Amino acid sequence: MIRRAALAVAALGVVFAACSKNEPPPPPPPPTQPTTTRQPAANTNNDDAAAAAAEAARRAEAERARLRSVVEEMIYFDYDQSAIRADAEAALQRKVPILRANPGVRLRISGHADERGSVEYNLALGLRRANSVRDYLVNFGIDASRITTETFGEDRPLDPGMTEAAYQRNRRAEFTITAGADNLVSPGG
Amino acid sequence: MQRSIHTTAGALLAPALLMATFAGAAAQQDTTHIPPGVELETRYSVSGRRAVAVRPFAGPIPLAGVVGQVGAIVTQDLSLSDRYDMLPVPTDLATPGPVDYQAWNSLNLEYLVTGEVTPTADGFLFDVTVHDVVFAREHRRRTFTLPATTSPDFRMSVHGVSDEIVQWISEQPGIAATRIAFSRFNADQTYDLLIVDSDGENLRRILGGPSQLHSPVWSPDGQRIAYTTSESEGWKLVERDLVTGRSTTLSTGSQLFLTPAYGPDGSRVAYSVWLPGGLELMETASGQAGATPKRLTNTGGDNLAPTYSSDGRRIAFLSTRTGQEHIFVSNADGSGARQLTPPGRGVEFHGPDWSPTGTQVVFHGSAGGPYQIMVGDADRPGLQIRQLTSTGWNEDPSWAPDGRHIVYTGSGAQGAGLYVIDTVTGTIRLLTRGAKLREADWSSSMAARQ
Numbered sequence: 239m240i241r242r243a244a245l246a247v248a249a250l251g252v253v254f255a256a257c258s259k260n261e262p263p264p265p266p267p268p269p270t271q272p273t274t275t276r277q278p279a280a281n282t283n284n285d286d287a288a289a290a291a292a293e294a295a296r297r298a299e300a301e302r303a304r305l306r307s308v309v310e311e312m313i314y315f316d317y318d319q320s321a322i323r324a325d326a327e328a329a330l331q332r333k334v335p336i337l338r339a340n341p342g343v344r345l346r347i348s349g350h351a352d353e354r355g356s357v358e359y360n361l362a363l364g365l366r367r368a369n370s371v372r373d374y375l376v377n378f379g380i381d382a383s384r385i386t387t388e389t390f391g392e393d394r395p396l397d398p399g400m401t402e403a404a405y406q407r408n409r410r411a412e413f414t415i416t417a418g419a420d421n422l423v424s425p426g427g
Numbered sequence: 428m429q430r431s432i433h434t435t436a437g438a439l440l441a442p443a444l445l446m447a448t449f450a451g452a453a454a455q456q457d458t459t460h461i462p463p464g465v466e467l468e469t470r471y472s473v474s475g476r477r478a479v480a481v482r483p484f485a486g487p488i489p490l491a492g493v494v495g496q497v498g499a500i501v502t503q504d505l506s507l508s509d510r511y512d513m514l515p516v517p518t519d520l521a522t523p524g525p526v527d528y529q530a531w532n533s534l535n536l537e538y539l540v541t542g543e544v545t546p547t548a549d550g551f552l553f554d555v556t557v558h559d560v561v562f563a564r565e566h567r568r569r570t571f572t573l574p575a576t577t578s579p580d581f582r583m584s585v586h587g588v589s590d591e592i593v594q595w596i597s598e599q600p601g602i603a604a605t606r607i608a609f610s611r612f613n614a615d616q617t618y619d620l621l622i623v624d625s626d627g628e629n630l631r632r633i634l635g636g637p638s639q640l641h642s643p644v645w646s647p648d649g650q651r652i653a654y655t656t657s658e659s660e661g662w663k664l665v666e667r668d669l670v671t672g673r674s675t676t677l678s679t680g681s682q683l684f685l686t687p688a689y690g691p692d693g694s695r696v697a698y699s700v701w702l703p704g705g706l707e708l709m710e711t712a713s714g715q716a717g718a719t720p721k722r723l724t725n726t727g728g729d730n731l732a733p734t735y736s737s738d739g740r741r742i743a744f745l746s747t748r749t750g751q752e753h754i755f756v757s758n759a760d761g762s763g764a765r766q767l768t769p770p771g772r773g774v775e776f777h778g779p780d781w782s783p784t785g786t787q788v789v790f791h792g793s794a795g796g797p798y799q800i801m802v803g804d805a806d807r808p809g810l811q812i813r814q815l816t817s818t819g820w821n822e823d824p825s826w827a828p829d830g831r832h833i834v835y836t837g838s839g840a841q842g843a844g845l846y847v848i849d850t851v852t853g854t855i856r857l858l859t860r861g862a863k864l865r866e867a868d869w870s871s872s873m874a875a876r877q
Contacts, residue, residue, distance in 0.1 A: 248615060251553060251692045261812065318752075318775075354798075355752070355775070355777060356732075356745075356777035356791070356822060356823060357610075357641065357823070357865050357866055358641060358642060358685045358686050358699075358731060358732060358778075358866070359729070359731065359732075359745065359777055361641070362683060362685065362699075362701070362705070362706050362729050362731060363638075365683050366705065366729075367680055367834060369682075377529075388657075388680065388682075389682075389683065390639075393612055393639075394616070394617070
């Protein structure tokens with residue numbers, strides 16, 4: 239059951255990251271209401287203050303969602319390769335300052351392969367990709383103890399097709415924040 | 428029967444795959460320049476098979492159902508051996524009693540199987556005779572014991588008789604009393620380990636759940652299965668005793684364990700383990716937790732899918748040490764490795780399995796197209812690759828103990844599933860249909876234990 243729960247989290251991560259790839263981040267949840275009962279309408283000062291606080295909370299939540307989507311954005315690999323491509327490096331460089339600014343954040347990296355190869359070879363390839371990403375981040379100052387890696391080989395394709403476009407989408411590393419997602423702060427902020 | 432080996436590169440040949448595969452070895456595609464021993468064509472022979480018939484077995488009237496069941500199993504087993512032309516039995520020759528050799532001979536029959544089933548306190552006696560029709564005499568005869576039909580061993584016991592008949596006629600091992608282990612990845616993202624009898628009957632799940640399950644392999648005695656799994660605490664290499672249900676963790680503490688393989692005496696298991704930098708081959712003792720493993724490779728890249736020669740002195744395995752996925756053959760300690768598969772741009776080879784009866788190594792490979800099942804000779808590295816399949820995607824082959832049949836994951840005419848090919852006749856049959864059935868491993872004979 240522990241594993242099932244973890245997979246569910248990972249699956250959510252997939253959806254989230256997949257959405258964020260080509261679309262704006264999903265709308266933030268509605269701002270939380272102040273716990274105090276609403277003051278009489280005549281008290282405009284309090285109303286303004288509450289609205290400002292709500293607006294600030296909404297912005298903060300939107301910013302956390304944005305940071306999370308950056309950290310959890312997938313990266314892609316060439317066929318049978320675990321080297322970090324230029325486009326993947328750009329995505330990783332967007333993650334690095336966020337991870338540096340949030341030392342409490344822990345990350346799980348899942349490596350995936352397209353269906354070519356053998357089931358077992360692809361498990362190794364997925365792990366090699368995940369570890370390659372981990373090593374890249376460690377090189378840029380992220381503590382290795384904050385990162386776990388795992389492989390699902392060819393078993394979790396994003397696209398079940400047998401075209402090169404499908405294969406490209408499936409050769410990927412996924413990122414899931416496993417701790418610290420609720421307290422993300424902006425780099426330098 | 429002799430395996431047909433054709434070393435001539437005929438005019439029909441040249442599936443694009445193989446031409447590409449051998450682009451390195453045969454710099455020109457002019458077939459007169461193909462090196463000696465390189466075979467670009469697969470031909471199969473169905474001629475020269477012995478004509479065999481199974482006369483309906485005799486037995487007391489109340490046992491007619493059992494007698495018919497035994498006869499059906501034996502007849503199908505002999506047919507699935509792919510060694511015989513199974514002749515139908517004419518009505519006038521179908522009755523019990525003395526064999527009319529002349530009448531059978533006139534049908535060009537070579538061997539006739541007759542038998543009688545009689546009840547005992549807890550099962551049956553099965554008296555079987557193989558007749559040499561040409562010489563008009565009894566060839567071999569023996570009385571076997573069978574358990575009750577309600578016993579889970581009933582079918583396997585009859586399969587054991589079938590394999591004895593094959594041995595009597597052909598002096599070769601049969602494959603009826605064998606099983607195939609494999610893994611399945613389900614649509615709900617759970618994993619199963621399953622086993623099925625070689626005739627496709629008796630499919631059952633031995634393990635399953637959300638943890639990844641991979642690479643099931645039989646111990647030589649058929650009592651244990653080694654496999655690898657990712658549980659919440661990490662990956663491990665496990666051996667499971669199918670008789671007692673007890674599991675032993677042979678190794679743990681790495682990010683990935685894969686592809687165990689038993690040595691021929693069952694005392695050791697080679698496997699692939701993730702070390703910093705990649706997968707390397709190790710070997711450890713079976714049957715006990717925490718034995719000190721011995722390292723077999725140290726090359727960088729990935730080394731996986733070890734498979735022992737039948738004498739246990741050599742292994743074949745997949746290695747990326749050259750930057751491509753190639754099959755290598757080495758001594759059992761990993762020394763003296765030589766590349767078995769031919770070089771070529773874009774080629775890759777996976778999933779080797781060493782024949783239990785010789786030096787042939789089966790694997791799957793491609794030069795960019797769909798994977799196909801291929802066979803090479805460990806004694807002739809780089810040469811003499813035969814392609815066995817040509818349609819659909821075909822992967823993960825494993826030899827039967829007769830060294831002529833191979834089970835593999837295929838997408839053949841009957842859909843996705845496990846298929847069995849006879850390397851002599853080219854006959855292909857569906858063993859078990861289903862998506863994501865994979866990593867099949869064919870057991871040794873289980874007849875001795877029945």
